[in-house]
Amino acid sequence: MRLLLSLVVAVAGSQLLAAEKPTVVVVLVDDFGYECVAANGGQSYKTPHLDRLAAAGMRFEHCHVQPLCTPTRVQLMTGKYNVRNYLNFGTLVRTETTFAHLLKKAGYATGICGKWQLGREKDSPQHFGFDESYLWQHTRRPPRYANPGLEHNGKELNFTKSEYGPDLVNDFAIDFVTRHKDKPFFLYYPMMLTHSPYQPTPDSPDWDPKAMGEMVNSNEKHFGEMVAYMDKLIGKFDAKLGELGIRDNTLVLIVGDNGTGRGLTSRFGGADVRAGKGTTKATGTHVPLIVSWPGVVKKGRVNADLISSVDFLPTICQAIGTDVPASTDGLSFLPQLRGEKGTPREWLYxxxxxxxxxxxxxxxxxxxxxxxxxxxxxxxxxxxxxxxxxxxxxxxxxxxxxxxxxxxxxxxxxxxxxxxxxxxxxxxxxxxxxx
Known part of the structure; x- marks a missing residue:
């Protein structure tokens, strides 16, 4: 009887431990600068769902990444400055350890959906620690928006019936979290939106998927519509987490991969801001960072600390209770999320x-x-x-x-x-x- 009781207590304890582990979602918005979010002071675009998440959690005023997408993705996934491990655009060196490896080792189901652009080897996502993948620009580069070409765990999928790529990816994200809701999971969601071509979305008056190829009908006037659609998809995904009853214990980090696409001008704080993607000025590197974790992060927090893309890996490791690799250049901002001072950066490199x-x-x-x-x-x-x-x-x-x-x-x-x-x-x- 005593042995049986011990077993029951042990099993209950392990289940409690598993339940306490947060699920983790990292959303990377493509070509999306700090000035684009209304909650940050942006005046050109409607971002109600991002604004709501910021109000319910914490937004950071000084998050900086690399001026271009691949360099940021390499830093985000490995926690190292590019000086240590960056090889070339569209490449992640295959000897690198990513945050997916670390979470997989810690018992997490791992998934990635959206834009890859880190190596065309068929096994790349799995090689870098992801159990499941649903990607654009994995081994090929077909259209990403209307009638897209995607790859599910390396299998090519070609859509020809007016489907919209971001919708399909968001559906996969929702399916992934639904299937894994009863155990810890990690989802990395590098969105295709809001990168050019600037095309109509399914919510646009002039949506015509038959007239849209990868670079057809691109006009900067559609950028605001793409921002609105991106925001809508994030809202839909976040609502599903709530429906599944796992929202309070889900750490969601939403960040841009670099500044807004060049050629665009946005209103911010009463002034015009010319986009600076690809430049080392603030308009090329300053991006929104919104963190929502209802069970931990108190509502309406605004943080002015310097945050780098290398800081995400150690933050996530600490949040799930696993060791931070000694090789990381990052500093965890988990204490700040908990309302503590932490160890703010004195500089960014x-x-x-x-x-x-x-x-x-x-x-x-x-x-x-x-x-x-x-x-x-x-x-x-x-x-x-x-x-x-x-x-x-x-x-x-x-x-x-x-x-x-x-x-x-x-x-x-x-x-x-x-x-x-x-x-x-x-x-x-x-x-x-x-x-």
């Missing part, structure tokens, strides 16, 4: 050079809330010169600026020799430029 070629230029810099220093010596007062048009001479600055310059130089020096020689040789060829 960036190594950025997305395209592999012989004559390659690397942009390398460090910045804090007020100042930015490039490896080549350019120094900017960001409060007075957000567009980085008037570099200051470090030797001439005094006071807080001089203190910041010294701190940022120290940050740059920390990564001076961080680039692995064998990776650098593959990446560069024979030439090297740094700024």
């Amino acid at each position: 960036t190594w950025y050079s997305p395209r592999q070629k012989a004559d390659v230029t690397v942009s390398e810099y460090a910045f804090d809330h007020g100042y930015k220093l490039y490896r080549d010596g350019r120094f900017f007062d960001l409060a007075a010169d957000r567009n980085e048009s008037k570099p200051l001479k470090v030797a001439d600055v005094t006071g807080p600026a001089a203190t910041a310059a010294k701190k940022l130089q120290s940050a740059l020096d920390k990564y001076k020799d961080a680039r692995p020689a064998e990776l650098d040789q593959k990446f560069r060829g024979s030439s090297k430029k740094t700024n």
Whole structure:
């Protein structure tokens, strides 16, 4: 009898432990800058579901990523700065450990749906730790929006009956969480929206899937409609988590992969903001970050700490109670989510050079809330010169600026020799430029 009671207690205890483990969802919105969210002060687009999630959780005012998609995805998934492991656009080095590997090892069911763009090997998603995948741009690049071509666990699917790619991906996301609702799961959801081509959505007056190819009928006037549709899909997905009764213990992180697509202008805080995707200015790297975890994060929190894309992996590891790899460059912001001070970053570091070629230029810099220093010596007062048009001479600055310059130089020096020689040789060829 005593043995039976012990077994019952042990089983109950293990079930409780499993129940306490949060489910985790990371939503990565494509080409979506900070100025696009109404809750952040954006005035051009309607984002009611994102605004609601921000009001019910925490939004971060200073999250920065890489200026382009693949570099950000590599940092997000591995928790390492690009200086350590970035090889080329559209590639994730196959020796890397991702957050999916770590969560899978911790007993999580792992899934990915949306945009891949990290290697065309058929087994890539599974190789990088995902049990299930439903992807665009895995081994090929067909249309992503109307009548898309997708791949489900490596099997090609071609849709020809006016289907809309983002709807199909969102349906998979909902199916995945429904099937795994009774055990811990991790879903990485890198959306296709709101990347160009800027085309009508099924909610647009001029939606005509028969007239739309991958780059047909693209017009910037449709960007706002695409933002609205992205927001709607997130709302639908979030509602399903509630219906399944798992919302309170689901950590949802929503972040942009880089600044808004160039050529677009949005209203923000009463001023026009020209999109800066692909540039190292704030408009290329400053993105929205909204975190919702009703059982942990209190409503209506706004955080002003610096957050980097390398910080997601350690944050998720700590949230599920598994070890953070010693190789990570990230700092967990889990304490901030819990309402504690944590260990805020004093600076952010960036190594950025997305395209592999012989004559390659690397942009390398460090910045804090007020100042930015490039490896080549350019120094900017960001409060007075957000567009980085008037570099200051470090030797001439005094006071807080001089203190910041010294701190940022120290940050740059920390990564001076961080680039692995064998990776650098593959990446560069024979030439090297740094700024």
